Amino acid sequence: MLQIQFVRENKDYVIERLKIKNFDANDIVTNIITIDAKRREAQIKADELLAKLNQLSKEIGDLFKSGKQVEANSLKEQVATLKIEAKTYADDQERYEQEQQQLLVLLPNMPHESVPAGKSENDNVVIFAEGDASNMSEEALPHWELATKYNIIDFELGSKIAGAGFPVYIGKGARLQRALINFFLDEASAKGYLEVQPPYVVNEASAYATGQLPDKEGQMYHATADNLYLIPTAEVPVTNIYRDVILKEDELPLKNCAYSACFRREAGSYGKDVRGLNRLHQFDKVEIVQINRQEDSYQTLEEMKDYVASILRKLELPFHILRLCGGDISFTAALTYDLEVYSKAQKRWLEVSSVSNFEAFQANRLKLRYKDSNGKTKLAHTLNGSALALPRILAALLENNQTPKGIRIPKALIPYTGFDIIEL
RNA sequence: GGAGAGAUGGCCGAGCGGUCGAAGGCGCGCGCUUGGAAAGCGCGUAAGCUCCUAAAGGGCUUCAUGGGUUCGAAUCCCAUUCUCUCCGCCA
DSSP: OOOOOHHOOOOOHHHHHHTTOOOOHHHHHHHHHHHHHHHHHHHHHHHHHHHHHHHHHHHHHHHHTTTTTHHHHHHHHHHHHHHHHHHHHHHHHHHHHHHHHHHHSSOOOOOTTTOOOSSSGGGEEEEESSSOOOOOOOOOOOOHHHHHHTTTTEHHHHHHTOOTTTTOOOTTHHHHHHHHHHHHHHHHHHTTTOOHHHHHHEEHHHHTTOOOOOHHHHGOEEEOOOOOOSSSSSHHHHHHTTTEEEEEGGGOOOEEEEEEEEEEEOOOOOOOOOOSSOOOOOOOOEEEEEEEEEGGGHHHHHHHHHEEEEEEEETTTEEEEEEEOOTOOSOOOOOEEEEEETTTTTTTTEEEEEEEETTHHHHHTTTTTEEEESSSSEEEEEEEEEEEEEHHHHHHHHHHHHHHSOOEGGGGGGHHHSEEOOOO
8 A cells, every 4th residue: 555645745756657557546646635635624623623622621620629510510511512523523534534545555556667668468578587498399298197197186186175276286296295395495494584384364454454355355265254364375474473563673674484375266267377287276385575674675676586596496497587567567566576487398487486575565554664773663665475386386397307207306306305206 | 162350552560530641660772870891870762643844842543442431431331352261172
């Protein structure tokens, strides 16, 4: 959520910036500013009357104490009418506040200067590429066929138990999952990220604070009996650790990593995108989160991007890094890098990580602040990224490492898997 | 799930319906003291909104959350959430 004070003081700038995201903010911003004026007007009136009420109440108290019952009672009558008046203004104020809030949450975050204009993913800019992204022979199998051939993932069995998009991993497949999770967590810990294990469900307040509610309600599984939501990413519970928190400056940067299962309804997805492991309702992911000073957040973003790249390198996967254009960047992000791995058998790039700086956009809703060296309280900048999501990594590993003998396990993973090949 | 007790500032903890944004302590910051440190002493130390060009200063709100009673609520009443104790159930 953008800060109202900033929007009020930089109306044209905000509208201009949001055009990069192909978002026409003119009407909303104009509306917000009108309501903001009314809101403050109502507050001034309400505050004035409340101040008077407080004053009179004190006088009444004093009068009672000194035994002047009659005067006290006549003051009481005055107060009665004042109260009604004050209530009207206070109600107005609250109503405007809510209206303003409802509009404010409709505004996306402003993109960073370096975000290229563009309409769709086709306008994203490749800023880095590494590894051999050539295709394999025509006999190469896509991962869903490899999964069946080697009996390591059973998609039908998952459908029987739960539904489409809930695969069952078997034997070396299951073991490989566990290896990847441990590998990712160990790498992150070595890089200074403190490991946390959060709940897999969150309450309404948490879902609102990170912006899943109200707009993405349909994308989350909802346990209605207890009004809990299954997390779509560990970002939600981990970021909420810092809801309503004021950090000390020397605690920054704050680095957390977390493994969690992630649950997404993915309503509206279809076709080749959902084939095999490409899009699941339940998947595993290790998430990295950083909280930092405003002036340091972009350096942190580079560091996080490079860190994720280093893991892909260790897994010997060909990848490239995209700077997302205005049309493809998410609602909440100011700048996002996508890391995509080349899947040689599907002959396409698979998004395996998204690393973003949200600047103060999330922190504003979260009320996540820090005291700087002057003792001033400021909104922190938040960043996060997948490091990494398992299914597509698994897909690429299976496809890219298929050989006539079996599926080769990259060196870095062997200590975790305990085997170096998946054979028939 | 049943019965009871509780929720106060960064932490501990006090708080007859008015003088309480809240005693006292700890912690933290600054200063004095010291060769330096500790101790000691002094001062300071919540957040949000708002008025003011800004600073200074003022106003309003906030003692789990939401409502209510009252001229006036941390204090009384109701609901919700959470914590603790006992019972029940149970990985």
